[in-house]
Amino acid sequence: MKPDPMTPAEPTEPPNPPLSRTARRRNRIVAMTFLVIVWVLLWGTFSWANVISGLVVAAILLAVFPLPPVTFAGRVHPWGALRFLLRFLRDLVVASVQIAWLALRPRHIPRSAIIAVKLRVNSDLNLTLTAEALSLVPGSLILEADRNTGTLFIHVINVDSLAEVEKFRHEVLALEARIIAAIGSPEELRQVRAGSTPPPPVDLEGATT
Amino acid sequence: MSLDAVLDIVAAFCLISGALLSLAAGVALVRFPDLLTRMHAAAKPQVLGLLLVLVGAGLRLRTGVDVTTLVLVGIFQLATAPVAAHMVGRAGYPQDDIRGDLLLTDELAAHLDRVAGEREDAARA
Known part of the structure; x- marks a missing residue:
């Protein structure tokens, strides 16, 4: 089928390509880690009870408010x-x-x-x-x-x-x-x-x- | 001089300079001509002033529980101040609160015109 000249061409490179499975998992792990760090800092003391309750809260938060996909192709230098x-x-x-x-x-x-x-x-x-x-x-x-x-x-x-x-x-x-x-x-x-x-x-x- | 005394002096320096920067931010809010220039005052000297006060307070308190809270306050201030400035600036942009006569160039107006033009074309097609 010939493309309709009136419709604008699709952008060749979408700014946010869909993420691969591993990238999604990595994003979740990064988000989880930061949420647990914030939780522990809020309590002010490092204890396993804090870390475990932080993990539970982070898991619930990420399930209820999923983050938009972030493409992070690089690494930290x-x-x-x-x-x-x-x-x-x-x-x-x-x-x-x-x-x-x-x-x-x-x-x-x-x-x-x-x-x-x-x-x-x-x-x-x-x-x-x-x-x-x-x-x-x-x-x-x-x-x-x-x-x-x-x-x-x-x-x-x-x-x-x-x-x-x-x-x-x-x-x-x-x-x-x-x-x-x-x-x-x-x-x-x-x-x-x-x-x-x-x-x-x-x-x-x-x-x- | 003991370590405690040195830390106290550094803390005093941080607290006073932080307070002075916050004062300058307040003066800027009153004296600057329009909304966007005022947002500069809310974003920069205010943030650094708060960070310095936090450092000063941390040096005086020296207990783990308090310091972690101060660290969180600082991180969230750094992360949210630009967002708040962005939202206020964007909400106020096309209105009269912004002194067009003090702007050397305005490339956002051209951009918004173009977007509006494209929308009209799309509606017509």
Whole structure:
């Protein structure tokens, strides 16, 4: 049967392919482990009674509120994760001092911008982590995320010129690269390196004016 | 100087700087021009201020049961503050609460226009 030219083509690569059995099981184990850790931390003491009751609570929670599938193709790179963490802590301090200074600075109204940045790796996990980290590093706040294209819409505070906005775009992609270096798969690392010259923001050719 | 005294001094430093950052966040809430810039204040100095207060409290308390609770508070604050900022920003975005005149560029508006246009086309077809 000839394809109907009017219907748009199916996207060749869905952003969230269905998970394999082993991936689903691994996700459940990871979720379970974290829920048990939270449970034990809430009780404050490590005892087998706490761990076992935590396992029961986690099993019930996961059965009643199943988690959406998360594709995690990579593995944790300790060195990359450490570098991301240190840089993140530094950024958090810089961001807080910057906002505090902006707040106390007399007679100054900060200008801002809203930019769209298309991430190079379009997975839910990367989108989420980048958005979360962005909100805590200097200047940026996540405003909206487009899951289909992997685009983040970011509010940038304290920019004075379009050149600074462009510079900020590069910083977002650098943050994404650090996250991928911490938890990415070889395939995702390759994608980031291949796209190290950042793509144009978002094509707006189809925009209705 | 004993270890306890050193820990107390570090704790005092953490508590005071955390409180000052929270104060700055409060001042920013009053002084910033619009909703989105205010959300910056709620997301960054506030989070670091709380983390510092938690570290200070942990250093003073020094008991396992209390420290684990403080760790949980910190983790959940880090995880949820950006989400809360996102939700508030998204809910307030197209309204007048956002000072368009202070924006250098707005690429989300173009995106929303395009999505609306695509919806219209789909409805017409």
